[in-house]
Structure formats: structure tokens, C-alpha cells
Amino acid sequence: KAGVTQTPRYLIKTRGQQVTLSCSPISGHRSVSWYQQTPGQGLQFLFEYFSETQRNKGNFPGRFSGRQFSNSRSEMNVSTLELGDSALYLCASSSASGGVETQYFGPGTRLLVL
Amino acid sequence: GNSVTQMEGPVTLSEEAFLTINCTYTATGYPSLFWYVQYPGEGLQLLLKATKADDKGSNKGFEATYRKETTSFHLEKGSVQVSDSAVYFCALGNQAGTALIFGKGTTLSVSS
Numbered sequence: 254k255a256g257v258t259q260t261p262r263y264l265i266k267t268r269g270q271q272v273t274l275s276c277s278p279i280s281g282h283r284s285v286s287w288y289q290q291t292p293g294q295g296l297q298f299l300f301e302y303f304s305e306t307q308r309n310k311g312n313f314p315g316r317f318s319g320r321q322f323s324n325s326r327s328e329m330n331v332s333t334l335e336l337g338d339s340a341l342y343l344c345a346s347s348s349a350s351g352g353v354e355t356q357y358f359g360p361g362t363r364l365l366v367l
Numbered sequence: 368g369n370s371v372t373q374m375e376g377p378v379t380l381s382e383e384a385f386l387t388i389n390c391t392y393t394a395t396g397y398p399s400l401f402w403y404v405q406y407p408g409e410g411l412q413l414l415l416k417a418t419k420a421d422d423k424g425s426n427k428g429f430e431a432t433y434r435k436e437t438t439s440f441h442l443e444k445g446s447v448q449v450s451d452s453a454v455y456f457c458a459l460g461n462q463a464g465t466a467l468i469f470g471k472g473t474t475l476s477v478s479s
Contacts, residue, residue: 284465286466286467288467288469295470295471296469296472297469298468298469301466308465309466311466343410347465349465353416353460353462353463353464356413356467357413358410358411358412
């Protein structure tokens with residue numbers, strides 16, 4: 254089975270721009286979660302989507318948004334980029350078939366905001 | 368709110384030494400607990416998990432026991448190898464195992 258894929262892998266943007274990141278989960282997985290990893294704050298949960306609905310949300314401003322499509326692929330969008338948004342953005346998928354599921358992480362998209 | 372605190376690193380050990388990485392948590396309800404590992408140049412992957420009090424998770428010689436009375440989930444291994452060098456993250460999740468709250472991570476370096 255192919256793993257979680259994320260595109261693009263690297264991205265450079267300037268302040269004020271917006272960006273869209275994409276995540277393709279493992280085939281059959283219905284839950285997709287997004288995390289931000291920075292040296293200062295570590296790994297922080299952004300949000301989780303399940304069956305095209307946001308099921309859980311972390312403590313991030315409204316500039317961070319996401320969506321999930323019917324094929325479970327997910328996108329996250331960051332509007333009005335700030336320097337502090339520079340980070341590795343990780344996507345994780347799980348089958349969400351019941352019980353405590355294992356999350357499988359993608360390689361991440363490294364975003365640099367100049 | 369929920370949070371995870373794990374010992375700061377780096378932790379430097381010789382091969383075959385005993386490893387403990389401390390992790391404590393604050394949570395309401397009955398969270399599930401995880402240890403994730405990030406090997407150099409690789410993505411984050413699940414090492415072990417425990418879903419209820421007194422559960423012991425184990426994998427690759429690593430063990431951790433979910434202690435509700437001390438709100439802890441310490442990671443242990445009896446004899447570390449050079450190949451165990453990595454960053455280890457303790458995490459707390461909901462009953463679906465999603466919406467993970469991670470600790471800051473502990474870097475382990477094992478020398479031969």
C-alpha cells in the first residue's frame with residue numbers, strides 16, 4: 254500500500270500571500286489530520302477531517318483552514334502568511350474504523366515564509 | 368487543557384545501556400497514549416500505544432505502561448542499540464487516536 258503523500262514537499266512564499274497544501278491519505282483511510290512542526294513550539298495539532306467534515310480542531314487562528322474531498326484527499330490553506338508560519342506541515346491518516354487507530358504520517362511540506 | 372510533558376534531551380547513552388524517557392500528561396477523561404519516533408531522515412512513525420489505564424504497549428524492545436495514578440507513560444528499553452538513535456515523542460490522543468497532543472520530543476543518541 255502506498256503511504257501518505259504530501260505535495261508540494263517544499264514551498265517558499267512571502268508574507269501576506271496564501272498557500273494551499275495537499276495530502277493524499279493511505280487508500281481506505283477516512284480520517285486526515287494536520288499538524289504543524291516548528292523548533293520552538295514542537296508538533297501542534299491543527300485539525301482533523303473525517304468524511305468531509307471537520308471533526309476536531311486545534312488552537313490556531315482562522316487563517317488556517319482545511320477541507321476534505323469525497324475521496325478523502327485533504328487540503329489545508331493558510332491565508333495572509335506570517336513569518337511565524339514557517340514550519341513543517343505534517344499530514345496523517347487513519348482508517349477510523351473504530352477504536353484507537355494508528356495515525357500514519359506523511360513526509361511533510363516544508364514552508365518557508367520570507 | 369490537555370498537555371504532555373516529556374524530559375528534555377539530548378539523552379546520550381552507550382550501546383546496551385538502559386533507557387528511560389519520562390513522560391507525564393494532564394488530561395480530562397480517558398485519553399489514549401502513544402510514543403512516536405522519528406529516525407534521521409525519516410517520517411514520524413508509531414512506536415507503541417496504550418489505550419487504557421494499566422495497559423502496557425510494547426514494540427522493538429521498547430515498553431511503556433499507562434499509569435493513571437501518576438499520569439505517566441514512561442518509555443523504557445533494557446538494552447539500546449545504535450540504531451535506536453532518533454527523536455522520541457510522547458503523545459496524548461482522543462479515543463479515536465487522533466487529534467494528538469505531543470510533547471516537545473527527546474533526542475536519543477546511542478554510541479558504540
